[in-house]
Amino acid sequence: MARYLVCVTGASGSIYGLRLIRALAAAGAELHVVASAWGERVAAEETGRSLAAWLGEIGAESGARLTRYAGGDLAAPVASGSFRLDGTVVAPCSMGTAGALASGLSANLVHRAGAVALKEGWPLVLVPRESPLSLVDLRNLTALAEAGAAIMPASPGFYHRPATIEELVDGFVGRVLDRLGAENPLARPWKGSALHEGD
Numbered sequence: 001m002a003r004y005l006v007c008v009t010g011a012s013g014s015i016y017g018l019r020l021i022r023a024l025a026a027a028g029a030e031l032h033v034v035a036s037a038w039g040e041r042v043a044a045e046e047t048g049r050s051l052a053a054w055l056g057e058i059g060a061e062s063g064a065r066l067t068r069y070a071g072g073d074l075a076a077p078v079a080s081g082s083f084r085l086d087g088t089v090v091a092p093c094s095m096g097t098a099g100a101l102a103s104g105l106s107a108n109l110v111h112r113a114g115a116v117a118l119k120e121g122w123p124l125v126l127v128p129r130e131s132p133l134s135l136v137d138l139r140n141l142t143a144l145a146e147a148g149a150a151i152m153p154a155s156p157g158f159y160h161r162p163a164t165i166e167e168l169v170d171g172f173v174g175r176v177l178d179r180l181g182a183e184n185p186l187a188r189p190w191k192g193s194a195l196h197e198g199d
């Protein structure tokens with residue numbers, strides 16, 4: 001069974017992390033979840049529910065093995081390279097967390113888990129969200145790409161004509177699953193345009 005870690009930080013777009021957790025849980029993955037303090041706060045602001053409530057619902061729906069750690073718990077299993085993971089995703093990834101990862105700080109469990117993925121050479125996907133990006137942000141993201149992380153800006157496509165926010169987000173989350181090599185129940189490959197010149 002594949003084992004993934006999803007980290008939620010305090011950038012806008014907690015729905016990306018939540019829909020990713022839902023999709024991985026539905027696919028039967030073993031899931032580990034950690035949120036930074038601001039990840040929890042922004043998720044509550046944006047969705048009107050606590051992360052704990054979301055995770056409880058997803059766990060009950062899917063029956064998935066879902067383990068959550070406190071954001072400050074540097075003694076958690078996922079803080080060590082001896083606890084093997086098939087992939088780590090930070091979604092959404094704040095510029096604060098990107099900066100900490102780029103400079104090797106391990107002030108909380110998200111930073112440490114990201115550093116572990118980089119040192120072990122495990123797949124690490126970052127979903128940054130900020131606009132505009134400063135030169136500092138761009139340099140931090142470049143350093144992380146050079147270190148082996150996949151940078152997937154929270155930037156969903158519109159060509160599948162999503163009708164709801166969930167559809168819009170799931171189109172993007174499907175790309176993250178593909179990048180991880182995870183089972184992808186959300187896959188909707190583009191088969192080319194149905195429009196023809198003159199339409």
Ligand SMILES: Cc1cc2nc3c(=O)[nH]c(=O)nc-3n(C[C@H](O)[C@H](O)[C@H](O)COP(=O)(O)O)c2cc1C
Pocket residue numbers: 008009010011012013036037038039042045093094095096097098129130131
């Ligand atoms: C409502 C709200 C929205 C935010 N949106 C963003 C954002 O989109 N991108 C970002 O980098 N920071 C954003 N922030 C700021 C981060 O939460 C802040 O920098 C925090 O220190 C990040 O800490 P963390 O990376 O440990 O979660 C937002 C904060 C709030 C309260």
